[in-house]
Amino acid sequence: MKPLRSVPGAKAALIAFVLTVLLGVGVTSAAGLWQQSATATMAVSAATAWPGDTTVLACTVTAANGKAATLTASPATTMTVTAALVTGSTVGAERAVGTFTSGTVTIDPDTTTGVKELLNGGAGNVRFTATFDGPPPFTRQLVVNFSGNGKTTCPTA
Structure with missing residues (x-):
């Protein structure tokens, strides 16, 4: 060794x-x-109400002949509207109606693009879906009846 x-x-x-x-x-x-003797404080703040909680999509019958419907978002906000024909419990394919920055859109079953094609000159229930800018994005829906006699009926609250 x-x-x-x-x-x-x-x-x-x-x-x-x-x-x-x-x-x-x-x-x-x-x-x-070597020990930690300091403290840290963290503050978190968030909005008290989510925009989706306070936005209402309402419908009123407009025009002298009672044929058109006006959809109004309250408070006014940008909304993208689509429409789908409802037959019984079946909802058909959606069609674009448009994007509106005023929070208001008037729907005439004879002239409004998307709705006119859905009804094709006839009567029916049309479900409108309004998608609102967020953050985060959220939707509101309502069904409007366009009857064969040319009268529009908005849903009651």
């Missing part, structure tokens, strides 16, 4: 071991001094 002094790297290993032991003795007291 070789003497310890003749092993290559023995001196460096011995010095590293001694330093580890000597520095390790103070680890407990050093860890005790």
Whole structure:
């Protein structure tokens, strides 16, 4: 067996071991001094009401002949409106009516694009879906009846 002094790297290993032991003795007291003594405060704020909670989509019969319906969003906001024919419990394919920034759109079953094609000169219930800008986006729906005698009926609240 070789003497310890003749092993290559023995001196460096011995010095590293001694330093580890000597520095390790103070680890407990050093860890005790290193503690968190500060506090942090976080504040979170959010809107009290989500826009979807307060927006109402209403319908009123307009025009002298009682044929057109006006959909109004309250409060006024940008809305994208689509229409779908409702037959019994079946809802047909949706058609675009348009995007309106005033929060109001007047629907005439004879001239309004999307609705005119759905009714095709006849009568029916049309479901209007208004999608509002958010954030986040939200929708409101209502069904308007366009009868064969040319009279429009808005849903009652």
